[in-house]
């Protein structure tokens with residue numbers, strides 16, 4: 024039921040208790056071997072409101088692999104770098120296909136549907152890499168995320184990156200295929216190296232919620248007072264998170280939760296309640312579409328209790 028002034032302390036602790044008690048936890052990703060070692064019983068939730076108040080519970084201070092959530096930050100960087108020219112390399116439409124699908128790429132001449140499917144994110148990474156060395160690019164991405172989270176302790180889990188590099192044959196196929204169409208400019212192994220490493224950024228729910236706050240506040244991080252992007256760009260990134268942020272589960276997420284959101288196969292979801300708060304949830308077990316099973320249910324519960332869905336209470 025909608026509340027006019029939601030008591031977020033109570034809501035967070037109730038959701039954490041409910042989620043911890045559930046037995047249906049989905050399945051932890053195993054195609055990146057290092058992620059298979061994560062305990063599926065973890066559950067963390069953090070909300071940072073636009074005034075900077077933090078409401079958090081469960082494993083909200085345990086770092087996890089943000090994986091595809093990093094694509095929100097690389098998209099932001101790439102737009103900052105080349106602006107609307109980015110749309111020559113990647114589209115803005117939902118794909119309706121799995122996150123690592125290759126079929127659509129052939130029909131669309133190597134230009135991926137959107138920046139959040141793997142092919143699109145690899146193309147975005149390539150744009151950020153152009154004119155720089157991989158190490159320098161990775162440093163730039165990491166420093167940007169640290170700046171957004173206002174926390175220099177955010178780091179890259181090198182074991183996760185190495186694990187994905189060893190087994191990332193599909194992403195290598197996507198990158199090589201795009202290269203054949205001229206969509207990828209740099210050596211494929213350089214672009215993939217940067218991509219695997221930014222996916223391996225490790226963050227806690229509290230750090231991640233802080234890092235997303237600029238998207239709830241018209242592009243300004245209210246914690247630092249610094250402008251990250253224009254209000255128009257923040258609105259557009261939110262629009263893409265809503266339509267494309269959960270792969271072929273994006274419609275279901277909009278239907279059930281009603282917030283712009285981006286998931287990762289590490290089991291995290293970053294959700295944005297514009298003008299209200301930034302929310303990070305983590306539960307490692309995934310559903311069929313590769314999105315956190317309990318993470319989505321927790322967010323559905325949160326918007327139900329707060330009335331925060333962008334589609335109305």
Ligand code: GLU
Nearest residue numbers: 090091122141222287288
């Ligand atoms: N690094 C993962 C991959 O490329 C990211 C996928 C995800 O988080 O959804 O497969």
